[in-house]
Amino acid sequence: MEAKPWLKLYPESIPTTLDYEEKPVQTYLTEAARKYPDKVAVHFMGKEMTYRQVYESALRLSNYLISIGIKKGDRVAIMLPNSPQGVISYYGILYAGGIVVQTNPLYTERELEYQINDSRAKAIISLDILYPRISKVLKHTKLDHVIITAIKDYLPFPKNLLYPFIQKKQTGIVVQLKHEGNIHLFKKIMSVSQPEPHRIEFDFENDLALLQYTGGTTGHPKGVMLTHKNLIANATACDAWLYNAKKGEEKILGLLPFFHVYGMTTVLILAVMQGYKMILLPKFEVETTLKTIHKQRPTIFPGAPTIYIGLLNHPDLSKYDLTSIESCISGSAPLPIEVQQKFEEVTGGKLVEGYGLTESSPVTHANFIYGKERVKGSIGVPWPDTDAKIISAETGEEAAPNEIGEIVVKGPQVMKGYWNRPDDTAETLKDGWLYTGDMGYMDEEGYFYVVDRKKDMIIAGGFNIYPREVEDVLYEHPDIQELVVVGVPDAYRGETVKAFIVLKDGSNITEKELDEFARKNLAAYKVPKIYEFRKELPKTAVGKILRRVLVEEERKKQEETKILE
Template sequence: MEDKPWLSLYPNEIPKTILYEEKPVCAYLTESAKLYPKKKALYFLGKEMTFEELYESALKLANYFKKLGVQKGDRIAIMLPNTPQSVIGFYGALYAGAIAVQTNPLYTERELAYQMKDAGAKVILTADFLYPRVAKVLKATDLEHIIVTTIKDYLPFPKNVLYPFIQRKEQGIVVNIQHEGNTSLLKTILRDERAEPIELAFDFEKDTAILQYTGGTTGVPKGVMLTHKNLVANAMMCDAWMYKAKKGQEIVLGVLPFFHVYGMTTVLLLSVMQGYKMILMPKFNAEEMLKTIEKQRPTLFPGAPTIYIGLLNHPDIQQYDLSSIEACISGSAPLPVEVQQRFEEVTGGKLVEGYGLSESSPVTHANFVWENRVKGSIGVPWPDTDSMILSLEDGTPLPPREIGELVVKGPQVMKGYWNRPEETAQVLQNGWLRTGDLAYMDEEGYFYIVDRKKDIIIAGGYNIYPREIEEVLYEHPAVQEVAVIGVPHPYRGETVKAYIVLKDHQQVTNEELDQFTRKYLAAYKVPRIYEFRDELPKTAVGKILRRTLIEEEKNAIERDEKQI
């Protein structure tokens, strides 16, 4: 207890340790389909699907994967927004013994090609409006098969009839794809295949279930290998933390994207494991969310600060009944105290801050939902999770209130990085995960994040890696030097700022740089601010000092605040 002072804070209802069931992630869908066959598992824009229907669809797709030659351990990419097809695809891949590679639908061709090549994905499940992008990178990857679906297949009448017109208006195209060659239609697969169970031997501790792509201090995206044990453990910890939630009865608002590990664990996995109904939302729209909350009455609402801020800033929020919401854990970025307080006033539910990383499936810490909560703290470690602060100088454990690097250990910590043993060894040491975040612990056992040792920018809940943006800007013929940092933003938390040094006799405008970067980067990574300089701060050996630029921004903000 002396080493883990936070355990004395646990209420009686939360266990200090959990007995984890040694079975694959997909086994929980099998169980829920038996326990709640006719219960609604999914709600999507007016149409619902039962657990039995979800289970049978996932099995049909798994059998088709096997026909395509998918073997245990092969990688299957899923490039979809939150839709019934994304859930079917995820569990279908796991039933086939494959490793699921969740892929951001916002990725450009460049980003998509990199991820597919790095993962060695054999099959990709995607939407018709994303098909042209996937088709263009096919030859540059190991992809052998594309399975295509359309949103309208899971829409109720008359939305399914109107969808092509809406698609043409919003995306400018309607793609007509045939079930032939290396391209298959999910609708045809689910019509023709049989829902035959597939017998496979799983190693609970060693078998990788998903590759969750993240970025490191080098800015190169890496595949985090999360095992069945990692994911099952974190979902069970989440269930233990939300101890007032009733099995088979809760309704979860699923706006967090499933290609983000936080959405995958706290919405997708937890809901299927506990027999909860998921309300799938393919994108964030404040008005649509307010209407959905009022009509569908969700009780659990995992989210990110920008989502809660977006709802609170809607001018008509008072006109909606949000009283069904009972508990929310906010992740992905720091949660402002005023946002927490106002959201609780509006809904009557509880909103608390948590902490995690892709490398830990993701949650390691959270505030108590119904007990004492500490403002500005990420809370305490979850059951079976150990945590301490290490000195930046010699790596020794630090006493309370001293700032150092936060390290964590537990059954949710990753197996390692995909095909990157050296980088794995840098962050995983004797089972301890080095987070790269600067933090301290108080005397009671509450943890506080002070700063990020890494240069990651967190904007709108997304992790953005400066080097990736810098490499794109360096390709512009007018750019000589560039440095990218995150600067404070009232809505996104941080936004991307690029410092540019131009080549002699070259000129370029903000608008031209904006158009250039949008060709190669997802919209949320594109710099919002450009500053042109004659030179950038550097070390003696010529390395650009991002940290100096960050300090300059911080000092400028402080000067402005004093003048106000």
């Protein structure tokens, strides 16, 4: 097969290979503060900070971390929503020579304890309302220090005075802590520490910047080791893909959480690298997001399909002006073509589907944003300096065009390995190739397609059924807002197809009508045998539907039925 046929598809404005500046991630903040000192770097609920202010705050934090014993290579956890403190903490840890451990604020005590112990983090930076949870795991970990901030610390007047009352009403949690012992207050650190730069030597190629934990759908989450080179390579490629974007001028909506690698690379790193304004939202609320877009006029909006779906289905969508949006890359889940088309109609911008995984920092493929139409159903083509191929499950060799196999990728964004898991690393990384666990194919032109996760494939009566194919068809029905298809145990077929569906408001479509629609568009063996209507589906913080949760629910139902019998 011709090597890298997709390169012929590249527009002239995208280089097929890129130059990567061999410097640590935090250097880009230093440079942004020099180039754009008075430009707004962060907007958060009415509060704005310039690049100079963010830079100096990150230096204050880094010096404080060093003063309490954080050394190069030590892990420091961040357990924060998107906020100015999240930006400052990320770069402050890197300036101190530390390795960032991004931690989901929604973690339970058990999940938090596992991640802190697995990473052997020495400190954690978190919110006051999360301290009760942290305090319960402290004695079971090696944490030496806890740094606490509050949302109100970075709110403008009078919101900073009102927010504690709102927070108490919403959560019932009131935390009063003093800056003493191993408890440190973020606000106090900013007043007592100096913004003096210091020199720490970095190995661009090998030094870790981040331990990013995978979702852990099977077994315990694994810490993905991402180097400074991995992250810079992916952000540089993202910039090359967005070649119409203007340095120092774009405004990027920071809705994807920074504790997810997609939000971290495409917002937290890319924005600083290019001098963009970050418009941060601590969580996805449809109306708040619409109001923010209407008022703040972001031009770039990385997101996930469920986010775009949520916005498009808001009853008052027409009241908001979304036409500032020019470029969006959707990730983390398949993007239905109907969602793309409607979103582009509403905004006048471009929305395309990309593909990646935590182990690749995360992006490896995307459709072209400018000049070319998205190829229906395709995740696009590999990014600059990224190689990809399909490995046949039957032969273990490279598959022919349009033959389904496992997608494997290679490139400068591919992880160093899994933290303290050499066996898992050896199983996933082979001769520099990352085995993704996703099944797909490449067409003759070089466009790639994902048919499903290897583990999600349904085998019913001997037939291989890929949930995504069924989902793509059902998404074409105008009454469906969200759905997910899973395989459930079946005494006769081994497995059968079940669809969990969220209908649009006002819809009263029946199971029979959906079944008729599916039968017109799918082979009989692929048609769902069971439909379950729900008000909502379980999701990750980034909006990815948790298929495994639904599979586990079904498994438990089956077990309970057997017990009753």
